[in-house]
Amino acid sequence: MDWTDTIVFLDWILGVNRFESDLKMAYKVLNVTDNMRDNYSPRKGLEGPFSFSGRVLYYDNKEGQYYDPRSDFYLSNEEMALINQQLADRLKA
Numbered sequence: 081m082d083w084t085d086t087i088v089f090l091d092w093i094l095g096v097n098r099f100e101s102d103l104k105m106a107y108k109v110l111n112v113t114d115n116m117r118d119n120y121s122p123r124k125g126l127e128g129p130f131s132f133s134g135r136v137l138y139y140d141n142k143e144g145q146y147y148d149p150r151s152d153f154y155l156s157n158e159e160m161a162l163i164n165q166q167l168a169d170r171l172k173a
Contacts, residue, residue: 120149132163133170 120129120136126147128138137146137155145154155163 123149133166135163 122128123138125142126138126140129136129149130139130146131137135148136150137148139145140147140154143154145157146160147154
């Protein structure tokens with residue numbers, strides 16, 4: 081028996097399943113204080129609206145970037161990384 085057989089055996093004993101097809105996704109609904117869907121409607125060619133910590137954004141598949149309708153600009157990758165980090169921090173709490 082080599083080390084991979086040992087790992088599979090231990091996984092079986094512990095009830096661990098390492099197959100990717102058995103992984104499940106999870107989500108957490110955060111408190112949304114405003115009526116985002118009432119104020120922002122779907123836009124042609126864009127996905128969304130999405131709320132990121134109260135900031136409403138749309139995703140543009142052609143550009144590969146998020147669009148902010150309030151500023152009428154696309155967010156830079158650095159701005160989106162900061163927003164994602166803030167969201168991850170909220171989810172951990």
